[in-house]
Amino acid sequence: METEVGQFKSKSKIGHSTSRAPILLSQIKKEDYSRRLSTKIAELDRVLGGGLVPGMVALVAGEPGIGKSTLLLQVANNIDGQVVYVAGEESSGQIANRAERIGAKGKNILVLEETDVDEILSQMSQMGHMGLMIVDSIQTLTTNDLTGGAGSIGQVRECAARLSSYCKRIGLPLLLVGHVNKEGSIAGPRVLEHMVDSVIWFEGDRREMLRVLRSIKNRFGATDEVGIFSMGQEGLFEVGNPSELFLGNTKGVPGSCTTTIIEGTRPLLLEVQALTASTKLAFPKRSASGMDLRRLEVIIAVLTRRVGLPLWEYDIYVNAVGGIKVAEPATDLAVALSIASSFYNKPLPSLVAIGEVGLLGEVREVVQLDRRVKEAKRLGFKTFVTSREAKTVIEAIKKYLSQTRG
Numbered sequence: 001m002e003t004e005v006g007q008f009k010s011k012s013k014i015g016h017s018t019s020r021a022p023i024l025l026s027q028i029k030k031e032d033y034s035r036r037l038s039t040k041i042a043e044l045d046r047v048l049g050g051g052l053v054p055g056m057v058a059l060v061a062g063e064p065g066i067g068k069s070t071l072l073l074q075v076a077n078n079i080d081g082q083v084v085y086v087a088g089e090e091s092s093g094q095i096a097n098r099a100e101r102i103g104a105k106g107k108n109i110l111v112l113e114e115t116d117v118d119e120i121l122s123q124m125s126q127m128g129h130m131g132l133m134i135v136d137s138i139q140t141l142t143t144n145d146l147t148g149g150a151g152s153i154g155q156v157r158e159c160a161a162r163l164s165s166y167c168k169r170i171g172l173p174l175l176l177v178g179h180v181n182k183e184g185s186i187a188g189p190r191v192l193e194h195m196v197d198s199v200i201w202f203e204g205d206r207r208e209m210l211r212v213l214r215s216i217k218n219r220f221g222a223t224d225e226v227g228i229f230s231m232g233q234e235g236l237f238e239v240g241n242p243s244e245l246f247l248g249n250t251k252g253v254p255g256s257c258t259t260t261i262i263e264g265t266r267p268l269l270l271e272v273q274a275l276t277a278s279t280k281l282a283f284p285k286r287s288a289s290g291m292d293l294r295r296l297e298v299i300i301a302v303l304t305r306r307v308g309l310p311l312w313e314y315d316i317y318v319n320a321v322g323g324i325k326v327a328e329p330a331t332d333l334a335v336a337l338s339i340a341s342s343f344y345n346k347p348l349p350s351l352v353a354i355g356e357v358g359l360l361g362e363v364r365e366v367v368q369l370d371r372r373v374k375e376a377k378r379l380g381f382k383t384f385v386t387s388r389e390a391k392t393v394i395e396a397i398k399k400y401l402s403q404t405r406g
Contacts, residue, residue, distance in 0.1 A: 033053050033220050035053075035054065036048075036050045036051030036052060036053060037051050037052040037053075037054070037079065037080075037131065037132070037173060038051040038052075039051060039052065039075045039078055039079065040078035040079075041071075041074065041075065041078065041227075041238065042238060043213065043227030043228060043229060043238045043239075044071070044075065044213060044227055046225055046226075046227050046264075047200060047213050047214070047215045047218075047221075047225050047226065047227045047264075048198065048200075048215070048218070048220070048221060049215075049218055049220050049221015049222060049225070050220075050221060052132065052173040053173065053197075053220045054171040054172070054173060055167060055168040055169075055170075055171045055172065055173065056173050056174070056197045056198065056219075056220060057160075057163075057164045057167060057168070057173075057174045057176065057195075057196045057197050057198075058173075058174070058175050058176070058196060058197060058198035058199075058200060059138075059176045059178050059192055059193070059196045059198065059199050059200065060072065060175055060176065060177055060178065060200050060202060061177075061178040061179070061180055061199065061200070061201055061202065062179075062180055062201060062202030062203065062204075063179070063180050063206075064179050065206055066202050066203070066204055066206060066211065067202060067204070067211055067229075067231055067236055068136075068177050068202050069089075069090070069098070069136055069177065070098065070102060070231075070235050070236055071202070071213075071229075071236050072085075072134050072136065072175055072177065073085070073095070073098055073099060073102065073104055073109075074102060074104065074235055074236060075132070075134075075175070076104070076106075076108075076109045076132065076134055077099070077102075077104035077105065077106060077108075077109065079108065079131050079132050080131060081108065081129070081130065081131025081132070082108055082109075082110060082127075082128070082129070082130050082131055083108055083109050083110065083130065083131055083132045083133070083134065084109075084110045084112055084124065084127065084130055084132075084133050084134070085109050085110065085111050085112065085134045085136065086112050086114060086120055086133070086134065086135045086136065086141075087111055087112065087113050087114075087136060088114070088115045088135070088136060088137055088139075088140030088141055089136060089137055089140055090136070091113065092111045092113055095111055096111075101233070101234065101235070102234055102235030103234060103235070108131075110127070115140050115141050115142060115150065116141075116142060116143070116144070117141045117142065117143050117158075117159040117162050117163065118143055118144070118145075118162075120141070120163075121162065121163070121166055124166065130172055131172075131173075132172070132173050132174075132175070133163075133167060133172055133173070133174045133175070134174075134175045134177075135163065135174070135175070135176050135177065136177040137176075137177035137178060137179055138156055138159060138160055138176045138177065138178050138192070139151040139156060139178065139179055141155070141156075141159040141163075142155050142159065143155065143158055143159060143162070145158075146158050153191050156191060156192065157191055157192070157195070160176060160192055160195055160196070161195060163176070164195060164196070176192070176196065178192060193217060196217075197217075197218070197219040197220060198215065198217060198218045198219065198220065198221075199215070199216050199217040199218075200213060200214065200215055200216075201213070201214045201215075201216055202214075203325065204231070204323065205323050208322075208323035209230045209231050209232070209323075210228070210229075210230065210231075210245065210322055210323040210324060211228075211229040211230070211231050211236060212226055212227070212228060212229075212263075212324060212325075213226060213227035213228075213229065214226050214227075214263075214264075215264070222264070222265065224264050225264035225265060226263040226264040226266070228242040228245070228263075230245070242263075242266075242268050243268050243269035243270075243375070243379055245322050246268060246269060246270040246271060246320075246321055246322035246324060247269055247270070247271050247321070247379075251347075251350060252347045253347055254341050254342050254344070254345050254346055254347050255273055255274045255275055255276075255338050255339075255341050255342035256271060256272070256273050256274075256338060256341070256347070256348065257271070257272050257274075257334040257335075257337045257338040257341065257348055257351075257353050258270070258271055258272075258334065258351065258352045258353070258376075258381070259271075259272055259330065259331045259333070259334030259352060259353050259354055260330065260352060260354055260372035260375060260376060261324075261326055261328055261330065261331060262328065262330070262367075262368055262371075262372070263324075267368070267371050267372045267374075267375040268324075268375070269352070269375065269376060269379060269381075270320060270321065270322070270324065270326065270331070271320075271321040271322075272318065272319070272320060272321070272331060272334045272335055272338045273318070273319045273321060273338060274316065274317065274318045274319075274335065274338035274339045274341070274342045275316070275317045275318075275342055276311070276314040276315070276316050276339060276342040276343045277314060277315045277317075278313055278314055278315075279313065279314060279315045281315075284311075284312060284313070284314055284315045284316070285315040285316070285317075286300065286315075286316055287315075287316070287317040287318070288318050288319075289317075289318070289319040289320065290319060290320030290321075290322075290323065290324060290325055290326055291318065291320050291325070291326045291327075291331070291335070292327065295329070295332070296316075296318055296335065298357075298359070299332055299335050299336050299339070299357055300316060300339070302336070302357055302358075302359065302361050302393060303336055303339060303340065303393070305361075306360065306361030306392070306393060306394060307340070307361065307393060307394045307397060309339075309340065309343055311339075311343070314343070316339060318335055318338070318339070328366075329356035329357075329364075329366065330354055330355065330356060330366040330367075330372070332355060332356050332357035333353040333354065333355035333356070333357055333363055333385060333386075333393070333396065334353040334354075335357075336357055336393050336396075336397075337353050337385070337396060337397065337400065337401070340397045340401055341401060344401055346401050348400055348401065349383060349400060350381065350382075350383060351381065351383040351384065351385055351400065352372075352373075352376040352381045352383070352384050352385070353384075353385040353386075353396070354366060354369060354372055354373070354384065354385070354386050355385070355386050355387050355390075357393055361392050361393045361394060362387075362391060362392055362393075363386070363387045363390055363391060363392060363393060363395075363396065364387055365386065365387040365388075369386060373386075385399075385400065
């Protein structure tokens with residue numbers, strides 16, 4: 001299938017900088033990135049590396065309806081200075097309704113209903129000093145200099161380039177909203193990521209309260225940093241202690257095990273739940289929520305072959321509590337212990353299991369183990385199962401679970 005890119009109908013200088021002569025690198029003045037504009041949302045500032053940098057261009061991407069517009073409206077309300085909010089999707093009345101719902105007074109927010117990027121830049125040139133520019137969303141903008149409809153790769157790329165050039169020239173931070181399509185790309189195959197300074201993904205299940213803000217590119221800070229939010233009727237709220245969100249109240253229940261994950265620079269505690277149910281089906285069901293199904297199948301194979309559990313006779317369901325997506329192998333041991341706990345119908349004692357499980361049934365040490373243990377101790381845990389306490393999965397099961405069915 002061919003993608004419409006578009007062709008230029010005429011040249012336009014709006015938003016484009018003039019050509020410059022080359023300069024010796026040794027003569028170029030370094031930019032001071034320590035001067036930051038705080039969004040007054042600590043979790044977002046964490047992801048940005050300390051706040052907004054003058055002239056930075058950040059792409060905030062995520063599925064439609066996940067809360068991107070709500071977050072940026074809260075940012076606009078918090079910023080010290082005037083903010084221009086370019087509304088390409090919603091009417092000004094709809095934005096006013098959202099502002100009222102989240103308690104944003106909006107006295108510093110100028111709403112511009114416009115989708116023509118050249119008209120937007122013309123309006124911007126007539127405004128006074130602004131503190132921030134927000135475009136919601138980049139897929140709705142067009143330029144008459146290019147053929148193709150709104151949302152096409154050519155239009156999105158050119159509109160983003162013109163806005164970026166203008167904002168960098170005057171030192172104005174720019175936040176672009178980008179919707180993710182079914183393939184997980186932003187308006188095509190990663191068409192915007194290389195054009196911006198920061199790419200921030202807004203993740204979450206619309207049926208759950210949890211929202212995760214994740215930095216995957218940041219020229220002004222660390223990548224892979226995350227911010228944790230909870231979505232409510234009055235907007236997004238920062239989660240001060242995320243581990244409490246991912247830990248259930250299931251002590252003494254078979255099939256539950258606590259582990260740790262590293263999200264960005266912070267260790268988080270997470271509860272893994274497993275359920276085994278006998279089945280007569282030739283192909284038992286395997287279900288993983290919040291984790292990779294293929295990784296779960298490997299752990300089940302290890303439990304079957306190395307531990308001797310007849311799991312081919314059972315449907316197995318595993319869930320990472322809280323709605324967060326788990327991708328690191330440090331949770332392997334907790335998954336294995338939770339499945340064994342459900343199979344034997346025996347609860348695990350209060351412990352934290354941290355370790356990667358190999359194909360031979362061995363437990364491998366994971367990165368930043370001491371930081372994970374320290375965070376678990378801070379929350380009151382005293383017993384830990386790692387490669388130091390158990391060299392193999394079967395050793396861990398024998399040590400912490402009875403071998404008789406309940």
